[in-house]
Amino acid sequence: MTLVSFSFVGFFFIVLAVYYLMPGRFQWIVLLLASLAFYFLSAQPFTFLYVLLSVATVYWAARRIDRLSAERRMQPEDKQLAAKLGRQIKTVYILALIIIIGMLAALKYSNFVLGNVCLIAKLFAPQTEIITVQFAASLGISFYTLQMAGYLTDVYWGMVESEKNIARLALFNLYFPQMISGPINRYKSLSGELSGKHSFEYGKVRSGIWRIAIGFFKKLVISEQLIGAVDAVYADTQAYGGIFVWIGTFLYVIQIYADFAGCMDIVLGVSECFGVELAENFKVPFTSRSIQEFWQRWHITLGAWLKDYIMYPLLRSAAWGRLTKKIKKSLGKKAARQLPTFLAMLVLWLAMGLWHGGGWNFIGEGIWFWLVIVLGQVLKPRGDNLLKKLRVREESRLWYCFQCARTTLIYAVGALFFKAGSLTGALRMLGSALNPIRVLESACRILPVINALDESMGTVKLGWAALGVLFGFLIMIIFGRMEKRNRPVREWLAEKPVVLRGVLTVLFIFGIIIFGAYGPGYSSSEFIYGGF
């Protein structure tokens, strides 16, 4: 069951009705049962074992850490016992992390590791064959593993108390709206929301449903319509080199944004209907002045998680402290301030790349963004000087537009790595896109290629798709502008007279029905981030 299917819409409304008909204290049970049903309707049932193992491990570890910590607090004067308990706590924490992250690694990165090991072996024994294994990972494993690891770390750091009820912890892990594509929530903020009592609020449910409709719009009218053109370019890089790489990549940027942001709108809208507020994952990212700002607006919860649980702890660690001292000694104060941070950032970006999948192209994507950010920081003083000399006003509209375009271009290159499927493929495409002769040659072939593409798309005609996307893109820009001005379209709509509201809602939904890419003849509506 995908989030954009008739069955999900039916499922959601049934769960919503049952949820609000239940007394408040049982509402979380409705959500848990719905989440279990959603899992079994969407994934291979046996993969639920991985989820169970993850929940059981984290539950046991968190409870144990809590008990050991309490014991340690009770006898603060006994230093020896405190040290022993500290070691035990650490062991339990690391063991649990190894189990849940090991599970993620085994299920998602085995082929990447095996492939590379075989490639190295091939250097010494050319007859070595590449070995691959087939594992079915559980639904949303990359998301819930981070969520559980975050919760466990919070318990380990003493920031939250461990959950006493395993079923409630299971709900935190399995909560069905966020199961497939996140956002990655923190236990501290979500557990209360999930276990709280929620009475039916018309305004909230209405707003949630509007948000779901906006999500459907982004996904079906924009993202799904672009699949044909984008996939055609990326499937045949020989035929679609030069300028087509740029066209395909920029279309892919629009596609992935509409897909992921649309998915988040559905997820957050569904959750809003239940009265459960989830963390926002997008804040109009293409209005960012820099790539750093972009990543504070794009997949916010992943970036924040990696910072809070990887980068900052690394910077605070004793090993990093020793490294900083060494750098200070040998390279000076300035380098000691910057280099350890850049190194920690490299770890963050490698983790970011690897989280997206086992492949050198994902690592390449991470390194690309890291490189741009580091260069940006290193060259900032020179850049500022140049702007002064050129008398560019930083607050001017033109400069702002330039910065946004620059950010989009940088992201597009990263997206190319993401989409290309392999590092060599990505580099080949990039080479073709940067080769001026290839760009000129391909520019002369635009019309015939568009015609051929139209033919290859079968029943889904390019002109029709383009019209739908254009319509959708314009609406998305309008929504984005409203959001940027802190007046999201839903708030604007809520203030309108009821009849106008109704008419606009009907028109909007009919727009999705007419211009959306769904039903027979289209590929199934899986989300790009649904595979993680």
Add this chain to the structure above:
Amino acid sequence: MEKKYNRRVNIVWIAVFVLCFSVLFVLLSYLYRPVTTSRENICGFYAEKKNTLDMVYIGGSACYVYWEPLAAYDKYGFTSYNFATDAMPPQVIRYCMEEILKTQSPEVFLVDLRPFQYGDLYDEVTSSVNYKREAPIRNVTDNMNYSVNRAAMIENCVEGETAAYHFDIAKYHSLLISLITPRNWGYITNRHPMRSKGFHACESVEELYMEDVSHIKEKQRLSEEMDDLLTELLEYCKNKEQKVLFIVHAYQISEEDQKKYNYMEERIAEYGMDYLNTNDYAEEIGLEPSADFYNRDHVNLLGADKYTKFLGEYLVRNYTLPDKRNDSAYRRWSQEYKEWNGRMEEIRETLRLD
């Protein structure tokens, strides 16, 4: 107090919104549906006045090219309609009867048996057996009004994912041209008068060699699926206590087909229902293989004229069908016959010249 009032107002608004949205959604779905022969027939049926039909003919394309309801009315005085769609699969027939019985109470149903003969044949183009193919099923489901009967039909007749059958707009929404085609707007309510009462004339001739297989009395059992579907239909008709004549049209029938029909005849007789294989009366009907056929499965207009004459007489002899020619309420039928016959005369002339 105010909270309670607000809640009531909200409930009213939600109800109004859901109602308006549902109506508009249904209209948009109907607008998108392609106007095909099958659609013309079904929408034409919906446009017929309540309880005005004495006979309804259900089946595949053979029905709508064989039976001329207006000619039968002119000659015998009873009213009839072809509730027929292209390659109608056998499993939908009972739901079609249910749909018809919502607005009509015909004296007799004529049910085409050919769907049971071709239902389990393998179609190489779609790599599927005929009765499971999407297009024939959609010819029925995508032309019917949204209703519980339609939903039940889809759930029981379609294998696999059914959502895109229930909401057929999922299939047709990219046909933007439908939104600006005046003809489609005529079908926006899914009711549109069908002036020939579901008849479509075939306008060319194919010379055939017709073998007389009426002497073959052997029986060949239907496949398990077809047999079950036939049983299901017979049970349904029996429970409804509805007069039904199961009929086989005259066509270039093979020995194997004849054996299958012999088997069906036996099954139908077990339920005390009527059966007629018009291939056994080819001579009496007067069908000429060199002039009256459009292809091996269908007659042309000249063949339809002869077939209608034969079957009309048969029905009048065997069923109590009223003569409504002098009933002022049915004057429209006479008028429609004249107009229709005028159009058909031109085709007859061309066919005779051929």
